[in-house]
Amino acid sequence: MITPIQSPVANPQSPLPIPHSGFHILQYWDTPFFVEILLLALTAPVLYFPGRFQAAEIAFAIGILAAGWFWRRLTIGVWFRRTPADWPIFFLFAVMLPIAVWAAPGALREQYAIPRTLILIWNFFLFWTIVSHAGRRRELFNLCVAGFGGIGVGIAVAALFGTQWSNKFPVIGPLLDRLPKPLLGVFAGAEDGLNPNQLAGTLLYVLPLLVALAGYTFLHRRKEWVNWLPAGVAAAIIGTVLILSQSRGALLGMGVGTASMLLVNWRWGRWLLLAGGLAVLLGLTVVPLDALSSSLETAENVQEVAGSLTLQGRIEIWSRALYGIQDFPFTGMGLGSFRRVVNLLYPLFTIAPDYDIGHAHNFFLQMALDFGIPGLLALLVLYMMAGATIASVWKRGDKVWASALLGVLVAQTVYSMADAVAMGSKVNFLFWWLFALIFAVGKMQRQPSTLDYSRATPLEEISLSNGATRPFPTTLRPTG
Structure with a gap:
C-alpha cells in the first residue's frame, strides 16, 4: 500500500490552499493519483485522434486505462469511489x-459514432479518476480544481488565435479582425476556425467557478493574495474570451x-430561484413550439443567436429534433448522426441543405437523439x-x-437550452x-471529523492556525 505524504491542514472555510510556514510542494504529491493522470495523458492522443492509429493501438490504449483501475485497487484499496450517480x-x-453506436447508419458510424465513443470512453476513465482521488485528500481536490x-485558461488562450469570430457586436468586430490567427485550420473538424459558440459553452464550465473562488477569497482573505490572484487572473482571461465570443446564450x-450564486445566499433569494426554475419548466410545457416557429417565420427581422443560425x-x-425523438424513442438516431440524417428524413426549409448544423442546438434534445429517451x-x-449533492454540501456548512x-x-x-x-x-x-468535482466535494462530508475541521474546538483552532498538523486519511471508506 502506497501512503500519500501527510500534509498540514488548510482552513476548511477557504476554497484554496492557504500558505503557511510548513508549506512544501511535496505535500501535493500522491503516487496513485499521478500514475493515473499519466495514463490518461498517454492515451488521450490515441482515443481523441483514432484516425491516426491502428485498431490494435486503440485497443492497447483502452487496456492501459483499464489497468489504471487495477492500480487503484492495489494502491488505495477500491476499484472506484461510489457516488449517488453510479447507476x-x-x-x-x-x-x-x-x-447508440449500433443505431448509427454504417457510414456515419465510422465518421461520427465510433470516434465519439472513444472520446467518451476516455471521459469515463477521467471521471472516475477525479472522483476516486479528489475526495481522499484536500490537496488532491485543490489540484483537480x-x-x-x-x-x-489554455483553451481560452488558444482560441484567441484559432477562432472564426462572428461580428454581432459592432464595437468588438474591428478588434477581433486585428488578431492573428496562426491556429486557424489546425483543429480537425474546424478547418475554418473554432466555433465561437462552442468555445463559449466550453469556457462556461470553468468561468463561474473561478469567479466564485476569486470573489470569495478577495473579500475575506484579501491580504493573502496567493489565494485569490491566480483565480482572479484566470477568470479575467476566460471572461474576456467569453465576451469576445459574443455568444448570447453563454x-x-x-x-x-x-x-x-448571489441569490442562494439569501433566504428569499432561494425562494426566488425555485420560483424561477418552476416558471421556466412550466413555460416549456405550455409554449407551443410549432406556433412559435410559425410566428417567427413571418417576422421581418430575426436577430442572430449564434454563428449563422437565427432564432x-x-x-x-x-x-x-422532436420528430427524430418521436421516431427513434428507445435507441436514438445514433451517436452524432442527427446532423446528417435530418436533411434526409426531416428536411429543413430555412437552412441550406449543405449547411452542417452540427447538433440539435439543445444539449438535452441532442442527448435524446444520440442515446434515446433512456x-x-x-x-x-x-x-x-x-x-442533491450540492444541497448536502450547503447543509454541512x-x-x-x-x-x-x-x-x-x-x-x-x-x-444548454439554446x-x-x-x-x-x-x-x-x-x-x-465538473460532475466529478461535484461528487468529490460530496465525498468530503463522509468523515467530517477528518475532512471538515469547522467543528474543531477553540484550542484545536489555535493549534491549527499555528501550523499544527492533523493526519488526512489515505482513503475514504466506500459508502452505499
Missing part, C-alpha cells in the same frame, strides 16, 4: 452507448449563473444527483463550494470533470 452513469456507458481552471448563462433556424432544428433520463438523473458549483450548473443548463457541447465532442471532458 445512471454505468447505464449510460454500459447499455446506451453500445446501442487548479487543473480544471488551468485547462480552461453570456445569458453566465449572468443567470452569477445571479444564482428561427434554431426553432426549426428543435422541431426536427439516455436522456439517465442524464437528468445525473443532474438531479448533482443538485461549506456554502462557498455549494454556491460556486450551483452557479456553474445553472449557467451550463441555461446555455446550444450544446455534445457528448463525445473533444471538449466534452470538462462536463465529466
